[in-house]
Amino acid sequence: MVVVRLADVTGEDADAVIACRRRWPDATFLVESGVRWPPQLVEAGLKPQSVLHGRVFGFTPAEIVDRAGQLGLALDTDEAQWLIDRASSQVGFADAVIQAAAARGVLDEVAVREGCDAALAFFAEAAASGVIGPDTWELCAAIGRVGDVTPSALHALSSHSELTALVTEGLVANGLIVEKPELGLVGAPPGLRDSIVRMLAGNAAMGEVDERIGALALQLLDQGRADDAWSLVSDLLHVRTRVLTERWWLLDGLPVGETREWLEHATRTGADPRPRLALARALVDVTSVDHDGRIPPADRAHATLLLDEAARGELDAVATVAIDVLRGVLLRLAGRFEEAMAHHERVCTAIPPAPTTPAERRIACVAQVHAGISALDASAPDVAAQHLTAAASVAHQAGVPHLAVYAHELLRVVTAKAEPHATSYQTLVDNLVGGSAVNGPIDELQRLWTAMYALDIGAMQGELGEPSALVDDPLSIRMVLLATRAAAHGVLQHGGVALGEVEYTESEMQGFRLTGLHQAMLAWARSEGLIHTGRAADAHEMLAALPAAFDGPIPVALLRARALLALGDADRAAEALGPEPRHASGVLRVWEHAIRAEVHRRRGEPEAFSRTLAAGFVSAARSRAMLPFALQGVDALAAAIDGAADLPLDVSTRHFVEQLAAVRDELRRAGAARLTLSERERRVLTALVATASTRDLAEILRLSPNTVKTHLKNIYRKLGVSSRAAAIVTARRLSLLPDDPTGARLALPDEVG
Structure with missing residues (x-):
């Protein structure tokens, strides 16, 4: 039998095995290798007949228990597994910890420290004497220094030579590098890592290792591998600062x-x-x-x-x-x-x-x-x-x-001024409906528009039940989102919530030089809230005073006509629309049909009502645009659906009307379900007015801060807000709080329970 130990996969070691085989062609060879089978031997036709994987030479928990018993130390399998987790299963390190524990009479962190230090000193001495290659030691030092890293970062650490890459495989096989799949990371066991850091500090070698790690991190960043780069330096404050700076x-x-x-x-x-x-x-x-x-x-x-x-x-x-x-x-x-x-x-x-x-x-x-x-x-x-x-x-x-x-x-939200309003607005709708976005506020806008366009009442309620993104930049996105949420609140008959959101936004915009776009979106949002809280006259007065230029960003004429219809003035609504169609295509065209049809119905013009309504239904059925009919309110929606009974509609359009009828019923149920707060939530809301912090609120109500936070989260969700100030404004708008803050009665502690 010939025993051969391979230190690498290239050069003299492989040549030596080939020479030995030629010298002793009939001998049995036992080859020990910390690396994979050398490719030169494969090319020479020398392949292993049987393989003992390196893990066989590591301790199992049972073997650790047995070895400890030989040294007079009683361990159970849980303690043995703890040792492996802290120091690795590799024979040299595990046995060194067992010996240290036996000498102390207990397996603890001190034993792990002493054992790992002793085994690592032997490992370093072997590296210094040439028994272990310098690449192997440098890799171990780097792995111990960086802690847990991504697998690809580990590969980057070991990729500067074929030998180092193979050494990494051996370290993983022997438990000196462990995988942490729940985190998606790999690294040295903590006891081994601590020993490496102590040795580097004691030998004044930390700076040299850190220099190599920093240089590699910069290289990875330049390659676009940011996750790997930051994985290497995230715990190394000095190195991380250098990389951040450069x-x-x-x-x-x-x-x-x-x-x-x-x-x-x-x-x-x-x-x-x-x-x-x-x-x-x-x-x-x-x-x-x-x-x-x-x-x-x-x-x-x-x-x-x-x-x-x-x-x-x-x-x-x-x-x-x-x-x-x-x-x-x-x-x-x-x-x-x-x-x-x-x-x-x-x-x-x-x-x-x-x-x-x-x-x-x-x-x-x-x-x-x-x-x-x-x-x-x-x-x-x-x-x-x-x-x-x-x-x-x-x-x-x-x-x-x-x-x-x-x-x-x-x-997606930028439309050209040169385009006709109907075209640009339809482009905006097409860009938003059915899509998703990485940017949070735009994604919220897209989800809400998708729900509104199809009149998915449950989805609309879900979106409005979450606090809105109070975007400071770009402000235009916040304003578009504000107007969209206000329209959705109007459809769901929550006009008071819409007004609360508008007033809160306006309070944050004090001192801003708002542009026409911002003011137009605010006006649209406010008109939704006013119309759906019985203040259509205020809405029309505001809309009538808008500059002519606002009729580009928002459909002022349609909004005015809708407000006048809410006031019962169909004649003035017709005047606001004018005799000729204002929008040639798209969602605005459908909305205009819906408003004109309602004008004709209110004025007692059945033929014009049927003709306009049929045109609106046919146009809407093609694009599945249900929203324009719901924007008129549930009563107008019901009248349109009733009016469709006598219209000569094709099968597709008739099916569309049936879907609208289902939405009408759902809206009626949603309107009947009044916004409700539990008794405890009402008491928390009342006390909110007179307190400055969650801690104060908890003390007054004799509740834990976490319980108060839970109640506030539920209150914010139900009111469709995301802050204390917005909750108070909206609650007053909905008559859940008195207008005069000094008139709020605080709930007594024993009332809350």
């Missing part, structure tokens, strides 16, 4: 919550201006991954301070452009939309037409996106579309998919 312009690709935490640490521990710039981006740049569009005043003030600090440092041209972009964002957040648009136009004009470096391309793309947002909020949709289209193109070329997606999704 690749500050890539950080918008990280979840914004994680980025903020890391950058706040970096700004506290260093004076470099780049982390300050990056943190300002994380605070106010809505193009960052997972940013919800909500930017409270404190974040705006902090970002302003950070940008001022960063501008005083030494920055390259790319960072300077980024600061200029963010200063334009702050103008927009202050409600100075036209100034922000002009500012971003200047920034984009100053950027070279063909950026060359990845950083230049990334920031050029960000500048184009923000120029598009500013133009959108400045009521310049044509300019917005140009910038967003350019941004999507640059982002695709630069390999920045999240920015490309953001630009594309924002384009």
Whole structure:
């Protein structure tokens, strides 16, 4: 028998096996290898006849119990498994821990520490003497230093040579690297990792290892492998700060919550201006991954301070452009939309037409996106579309998919001024219905529009039951969402909730220079609330006073006619519509048919009523547009359905009317189910007026803070709001609270129970 130990899969070891086989052709060979079978031996026709996997040479829990017993230490299988989890099953490390535990008389963390330190010292000595290759030791040191990483990051650590990649396989097989499938990560057992860190610190080798890890993380970031890069450095504060600083312009690709935490640490521990710039981006740049569009005043003030600090440092041209972009964002957040648009136009004009470096391309793309947002909020949709289209193109070329997606999704709500209103509005509807989006507020808008278009009452109630995204940027998205929610509340006969949302939004817009688009959307939203709370006269007065230019962003004539119908004035409604059709196609055309049909019915014009109603049903059936009929209210919807009985409709249109009848019945049931709060929720709501915090509320009501939070969550959901202030405004609108805050009676503690 010839025993051969392979140290690698290349070079002299494989040649030695081939030479031995030639020398002893009939001998039995036992080959021990920590790596896979060398390819040179396969090429030479030498293949193993039987294989003992490396795990066979690791301890099982039963074997650990037996080995401990030999040394006079009693362990059970649970303790043995704990040892494996802490130190690995590899014979050398497991046995060293068993011996340390036997010497102490107990298996504990100290035994794990002493055993792992002893085994690791032997391992390092073997590496120093050449018994173990340097690549193997470097890999172990890096794995111990970084902790748990993604499998692909581990592959990156071990991919600089074929040998290291094979060594990794051996370390996994012997339990020195363990898989954590529930987390999707791999890493050294904690006891082994701690020993590696102690040894590196004791030998003053930590800096060298960290340098290699940092360089690899930068390389992975440049390759677009952000998850792997951050997996390597997330727990290494010094290395992470270095990577954050050198690749500050890539950080918008990280979840914004994680980025903020890391950058706040970096700004506290260093004076470099780049982390300050990056943190300002994380605070106010809505193009960052997972940013919800909500930017409270404190974040705006902090970002302003950070940008001022960063501008005083030494920055390259790319960072300077980024600061200029963010200063334009702050103008927009202050409600100075036209100034922000002009500012971003200047920034984009100053950027070279063909950026060359990845950083230049990334920031050029960000500048184009923000120029598009500013133009959108400045009521310049044509300019917005140009910038967003350019941004999507640059982002695709630069390999920045999240920015490309953001630009594309924002384009869904941008319609050209040059298009006829019916065409542009139908384009908006087509873009929103049936789709989904990564951007949270746009996704909410799409889900709600999809539910409304098909009059899916359950889906509408579900969407309105969740707090709306109170988007600060872009404000136009918030306004479109506000008008959409108001229309949905109107269909469900919750006009008071719609007015509450409008008033809360207006309170946050104090001091803003709202553009025509913003004011138009606010007017639409307010008209929905007024009409459905019996204040149609106020709605018409407001709509009649709107500038003529508002008839582009919103269908003012249709809204006025609907308000006049709610007042019972069909003649003036007809005048508001005019004698000729106002909209040639799409959803607005169907809505106009529905309103004109109701005008004819109210005026006692049966032939015109039937003719207009038939045209509306046929047009609506083709596009499955049920919403326009429901916007008139349940009574008008019922009258239209009754009027269809005598119309000569085809099978498809008749089926559409039957579906409308089912929606009518569902709306009646929904209207009968009054918005209700439980007795305890009413007491919490009443006490909410006189308290400033959840803790105060809990003390007054003698409830735990968690219980109060649960009640508040349910109250917010039922009212369709997402804040304390909005809940109070909406509750007063619905007469759930008295108008005079001083008149609210606090529930006594013993009343709550």
